[in-house]
Amino acid sequence: MPPLADDPRTRRLFWWLQTGGWFGYACLSYLQALAHGKSPDYWRLSFGVALAGFLVTLGVRQVLKRSWGRPLRVFLPLAGACVVLATGLMGVAYITLVLDWCGDQCRPSSGLGYLASGTGQLYVVLSWVGFYTGIKYYRQLQQQSRQVLAATAMAHEAQLKMLRYQLNPHFLFNTLNAISTLVLDRQNDVANRMVQGLSAFLRHSLDSDPMQRVTLKQELDALNLYLGIEKMRFAERLAVETQVEPACYSALLPSMLLQPLVENAVKHAISRRVSGGRLRVRASRDGDTLVLAVADNGPGDDAAANGRQGNGTGVGLANTRERLRVLYDDAQAVKVRACEEGGLEVELRLPYETGGAPRE
Template identity: 60%
Template sequence: MPIHVPPKPPVFNRAAADSSQASTNRLFWWLQCGGWTASFLLSYLSALAHGKPASYWEVSLSVAGTGFVLTLGLRGLLRRFWELPPRHLVLAMLLPVLLVSALMGGASMITVFRWCGESCKPASPLAYGAYLVNNLYVVMTWVGMYVGLKYYRQLQQQTRQALAADAMAHQSQLKMLRYQLNPHFLFNTLNAISTLILDRDGSTANRMVQSLSAFLRHSLDNDPLQRVTLKQELDSLRLYLDIEKVRFAERLRIDYEIEPECYSALLPGLLLQPLIENAIKHAVAKRIEGGRLAIGARRSGDMLELRVADDGPGSPKFEPGASIGGNGVGLANTRQRLQVLYGAQQSFVASNLAGGRGCEILVRLPFEVGGAPRE
């Protein structure tokens, strides 16, 4: 079965959580101080506009100061009851909101009476009630803004968590696809090594073991999420081909058709290996005379075109309407990796060559230049 290296579980970042909480607290205090300062200024300037003397600031300040302190208590209740369903939260906060509004009205009434004496006292109990509920709309506005901003912050956090989870799933999928190795390749290589040992060809067997070790170390150690240059990809591909050349000797012939400017182009690591492995399996291993492979790369506008072709008998899988897959993972794996990485900006076309002699796989992806030296 394919080798699957599971991703590491996410590590809870206490520092990030503390930083987020500190940012939320700073935002609250800025809004709390700024909001009640604005309420004080609005009340005071409105009083001046209606002919009140400059000393009326005492009244406006008492109301704003009382509201500043009492809404801190509302904040504590909201945080305590936050996990309740919305309907239950409204019912739980109804009485505290009315109480805070009444206390603010009482502070306003006491300050007004002290400021202007008996002449400001209401003439009826109904007027006293008006004083008590006069600030209800201010308190309800504060609660509405607090709830709205808290929901908004939670939505932002959930969005970030969803994006992080999506990114982790995306990376895990890439790692899974990248670490899948065809067991047939390993079995065939180990069988070839066993045959060499039985034939007492120790030097060749040792060279093959070293080549296999180098290829596996390269394929498993490199970061599957990092792209490589075509030059680096061909270097790693030669590690694989060194193993296959020991197996097939003169039966395996390889031609390279690489445009010089393409050596620095970026592509996913080990992209070509499963394509070459598929060609060797169907066009070389099954034929006594072996076969010839062609590996090409050229630039077409802003796209990089990669070509892997063979001179074998062709494949029914590449006929129009046929699906690529079966029990193997090579071609399907490559196609899925390209889809995950590039979306609609890539293409993967596998077809039989004209005349029924050989197969050809063409891969197109965006041409992006890295830092590898050109040849």
């Protein structure tokens, strides 16, 4: 049992319950005494015993607090000893107040009578200890639940950031090689534009927060940074088509969600064909679902050999699957299928949501 933090709100709650509980006990005891024909001055006995219980249980609380984190084999005997001691002290207070209230006529006639009078408060002490430990166990469970939720959220955040920042090194190597070739060919203007495009893309990639969402319009703008670099590399070999329903531009989705899919298509479909190829990005709405698709007309058989068909086990696609699973659980789907004209299409389905995006 780990110890619980004693914050100010918890202390205030204890004092409210402690004061209100014993005051209520005193009032109830006094009303019962009046109902059984006791004189009105019996309040001294009722409130005196309640005051003794109030003070005694403060000591019990300190013992229970200090022993709370110990094993049950240690905690339970300590709690039992507290119950016995508190009952005895309240019993002494009760007998003293009774003798002061009605004198020798109320004095027990035997030791067994003293024992019975002294242990009459056992049920009250047991109730107090049970109530106190029950509240602490409840708070402990609440604290553990909050810790589990916080740890899960932190794990999801770390997982999303890891998946989000796994940039394909092939893209960087190819871009740097292309820049080097342009410099050697003295095409400095083109090389400079490619360096600027690469800088803008990397800045956007590192600045974007994987835990926040952007609109599809913002996602397409970021995707154009990447495609601008690839178009300078492939020139006429790369053709890009975008088909987006107007209502989808304001839809929210995780940042940099489409870039790994487009990068896969360029790597596996466009770069492997001498004549290049066509890349198509599509977005539509199907009821409450946003449908995103990235398709190419590359060599389907070759793509399948690279793990892009069937379950789609490529790193970029696997990361996309995992990001969507963490963010949307069962409310998402990823499908990979062959296109009729050749190549592959990756389709993403996620909840259609709109609203203000952080970077909008």
